Amino acid sequence: MPAADLVLTAARVHTLDPARPRAEAVAVKDGTIVAVGDRTDTADWTGPGTDTVDLGAATLTPGLVDAHSHPVWGLEMAAGTDLSAVTGLDGLRAALHTATPTDGWLLGWGLDHNAFGDQPLDRRLIEDIHPGVPVFLRLYDGHSALVNGAALDRAGITGPRTFGQRASVVCDAGGRPTGHLIEHAAMDLVQPHLPTPSDAERIARLRTLLGEMAATGLTGAHVMDLGDGTVPELLTAFEAEGELPLRLRLAPWCMPGSTPADLAELIALQSRAGRLWRVGGVKFFMDGTVEGGTAWLEHADCHGQGTDAFWPDPEAYSAAVRTLDAAGVGTATHAIGDAAVRHVLDTVATLGPGARGRHRIEHIETVPDDQLPRFAELGVAASMQPPHTAYTRADHSDAWSRRLGPERAGRAWRIRELREAGAYVALGSDWPIAHHDARQVLALAQEPRGAARRGGGLSALMALEGVTSHAAAAAGEADVAGRIAPGHRADLTAFAADPLTTPAGELPGTPIALTVVGGSVRHRAV
Numbered sequence: 001m002p003a004a005d006l007v008l009t010a011a012r013v014h015t016l017d018p019a020r021p022r023a024e025a026v027a028v029k030d031g032t033i034v035a036v037g038d039r040t041d042t043a044d045w046t047g048p049g050t051d052t053v054d055l056g057a058a059t060l061t062p063g064l065v066d067a068h069s070h071p072v073w074g075l076e077m078a079a080g081t082d083l084s085a086v087t088g089l090d091g092l093r094a095a096l097h098t099a100t101p102t103d104g105w106l107l108g109w110g111l112d113h114n115a116f117g118d119q120p121l122d123r124r125l126i127e128d129i130h131p132g133v134p135v136f137l138r139l140y141d142g143h144s145a146l147v148n149g150a151a152l153d154r155a156g157i158t159g160p161r162t163f164g165q166r167a168s169v170v171c172d173a174g175g176r177p178t179g180h181l182i183e184h185a186a187m188d189l190v191q192p193h194l195p196t197p198s199d200a201e202r203i204a205r206l207r208t209l210l211g212e213m214a215a216t217g218l219t220g221a222h223v224m225d226l227g228d229g230t231v232p233e234l235l236t237a238f239e240a241e242g243e244l245p246l247r248l249r250l251a252p253w254c255m256p257g258s259t260p261a262d263l264a265e266l267i268a269l270q271s272r273a274g275r276l277w278r279v280g281g282v283k284f285f286m287d288g289t290v291e292g293g294t295a296w297l298e299h300a301d302c303h304g305q306g307t308d309a310f311w312p313d314p315e316a317y318s319a320a321v322r323t324l325d326a327a328g329v330g331t332a333t334h335a336i337g338d339a340a341v342r343h344v345l346d347t348v349a350t351l352g353p354g355a356r357g358r359h360r361i362e363h364i365e366t367v368p369d370d371q372l373p374r375f376a377e378l379g380v381a382a383s384m385q386p387p388h389t390a391y392t393r394a395d396h397s398d399a400w401s402r403r404l405g406p407e408r409a410g411r412a413w414r415i416r417e418l419r420e421a422g423a424y425v426a427l428g429s430d431w432p433i434a435h436h437d438a439r440q441v442l443a444l445a446q447e448p449r450g451a452a453r454r455g456g457g458l459s460a461l462m463a464l465e466g467v468t469s470h471a472a473a474a475a476g477e478a479d480v481a482g483r484i485a486p487g488h489r490a491d492l493t494a495f496a497a498d499p500l501t502t503p504a505g506e507l508p509g510t511p512i513a514l515t516v517v518g519g520s521v522r523h524r525a526v
Contacts, residue, residue: 003047004029006519009039010055010494015484016062016469026060028490031519036484058513059498062468062484063219063491064438067383067475068362068428070142071213071248071436072234073227075205077142078432079195080107084140086115089125096129103195106130108137109432111146112391113291113399121170123148123179136190140391141289142433145181147190152177155190165256166287166294166310182292183310203238209436210245214522216437217512218246219491222383222428222475224283224332224362226252226269235277244276245522247491249475251283251332254320256311263320267327276518280475281330283362284317285310286340290365291399295337298368301403306337318347321359325351330358330476332383336365338408345374355379360426360474363388364418365400366408376422381474383426384415386441386457387434392450401451413452415445419462426474427466438467439508446504460500490519 004027013023013036020036027035027045035045046052070077081099086092092115099106106129119125126135127148134151138144152158157177161169167183181187197205213221226232231250238244252269254262272279286309288294293305300307311317321331335341341364348359356379364382375382392398392412401409419425427445429436445463448455458466472482481489494514495502502510515523 001034001045002029004034004045004050006490006516007042007045007050007052008055008060008492008494008514008516009042009053010060011057012498013060013484014464014500016465017483017485019485023484026484026492028516028519031490033484033486033488033490035486053514055494055513058494058496060484060492060494061464061499062482062493063489063515063517064217064467064493065471065481066213066218066221066428066431066436066438066441067426067467067471068224068385069221069431069436070225071209071221071223071431072202072206072231073225074432075202075209076227077138078109080109082110083108083137084110084112086111088115089117089119091115093126093129096126096135101130101133104133105195106133106135107194108135110140111137112140114391121146121178121180123152134193136194139291140433141291143183143289143294144292145187145190147179147181149179151190151193152179154193157189161186161189164312166308166312183288183294199234199237202234203241206234206238207245211523213436214245214515214517215512216439217493217495217515218436218438219493219515219517219522220247220249222332222426222471223248223250226250226279232272232279235274239274239276243520244274245517246276247517248277249280250277251281252279253283253285254324255285256313256316258320260323263323267324267329270329281332282324284321284331284333286314286317286333286335286344287337290336290403293403295365296335296340296343297337297404297408298339298342302405303403306403309340309343314343317343318350321347322351325355325358330360332360332362334362336363338366338368338371341367341371345371345378345380348378348380357381357473357476365413366404366411367414368411372414372417372421372423375418381424381426381470382418383428383474384413384418385428385430385434386413386415386444386448387429389413389444389449389452390434392452394450394453396451398450409451410454412450412455413448414455415448415452416456416458419458424470424473425458425462425466426471427463437508439510441467442499443504443507457504460504464499490516492516496525
């Protein structure tokens with residue numbers, strides 16, 4: 001074997017390769033793993049140019065991957081004041097009073113629906129703060145916002161609007177906009193008026209963010225958007241200046257009303273790629289969010305909402321999926337409610353056997369018993385975000401649980417049951433909806449919060465598989481990623497302690513000794 005470029009040794013290597021689950025050393029050549037063995041084997045792998053790194057007591061695993069993230073578009077979503085710590089209306093008003101407008105706008109993000117208690121979202125609650133300054137506050141779910149009168153005036157919103165997807169400008173009985181904008185089409189009325197950073201600013205912020213993500217052990221992310229459509233050009237410009245800290249796999253959106261020409265364009269986009277990024281798959285929405293009243297449910301929520309799909313004609317969604325599948329393109333569908341999950345599974349059931357492993361469902365916050373085994377039967381991966389459980393409460397007093405009622409809230413985030421039913425379960429953060437730290441994802445997968453506690457968490461090994469081998473399977477990359485084995489990508493993460501034996505509560509504080517992407521070190525602890 002030619003001398004390796006990089007040789008890593010560690011106290012233990014969890015390969016997740018059934019052929020050799022444990023090892024002590026890994027050799028890398030040209031960005032690919034070429035040998036896995038014991039410390040005594042390394043003499044045969046090295047030469048004058050080999051970089052040899054002894055990680056001491058650390059544990060080496062396959063590179064961690066966030067299976068659902070928005071690192072480019074999320075920089076726009078996370079603009080302004082971080083409101084994620086706000087717990088009540090008084091706290092919100094205090095945070096806004098001390099916030100400083102930027103470029104003529106007061107922006108905020110991460111605002112929890114629970115902060116409003118039983119009050120409906122209404123601009124009257126914030127209208128007296130910074131009079132005359134337009135305010136845009138994005139709710140934590142990313143699917144809704146609260147704006148004030150000045151923002152409505154800037155966007156020319158004076159009453160209700162009709163959209164080609166399930167979205168709404170909420171109005172009171174007199175037709176007055178309350179400032180509550182639900183779903184992307186409604187928020188997009190304001191979006192063109194918000195401050196826009198330059199490409200240079202976007203690249204600089206992205207470089208910082210991806211570097212921070214690499215420091216938590218992440219080597220890649222499944223990016224569930226293509227932003228405003230300029231992301232391929234942005235990433236190309238980024239790579240002209242240097243290497244991306246992470247490997248990115250992007251899925252552009254397919255929205256209601258998409259024409260055959262639109263679908264053909266999505267298929268053509270699959271060829272776009274750079275050194276460490278590529279377009280892979282298409283993202284759909286079958287519903288919205290529980291808190292916003294737009295999750296598609298089999299019977300209405302406590303407000304009488306949730307009985308409509310995001311696609312006004314669900315069969316049009318199914319037809320679009322069939323067109324993409326025939327072209328060999330995988331799909332990822334946002335489906336939170338039980339009716340949405342059922343429809344996606346029903347759609348995949350109409351595809352041929354070649355569709356197995358090509359399609360996935362995102363979020364799956366409530367699902368009935370009879371749907372659990374269908375994921376494995378149909379080869380549909382479940383992509384879930386354990387940090388979302390922190391927005392709920394065990395006593396079901398939170399907005400999510402109250403909307404659904406005790407029966408559906410009692411089957412929240414059935415992550416363990418999906419694994420036990422044989423499904424691939426890929427794990428992610430949905431940054432900026434929740435923090436991107438992969439160690440938090442691992443911890444909360446083992447010990448879910450709030451309403452999700454009843455279903456139980458994953459074992460430490462299952463959690464690690466969720467951000468490695470199962471994430472690779474969900475992306476159709478199990479043959480090149482997710483394991484430490486010869487022929488696989490040299491994407492590797494080194495923990496200071498063993499993630500399979502460290503208590504879940506201690507994982508977020510466990511240092512990351514090393515992050516390697518494509519054989520190149522992206523993070524090394526001092």
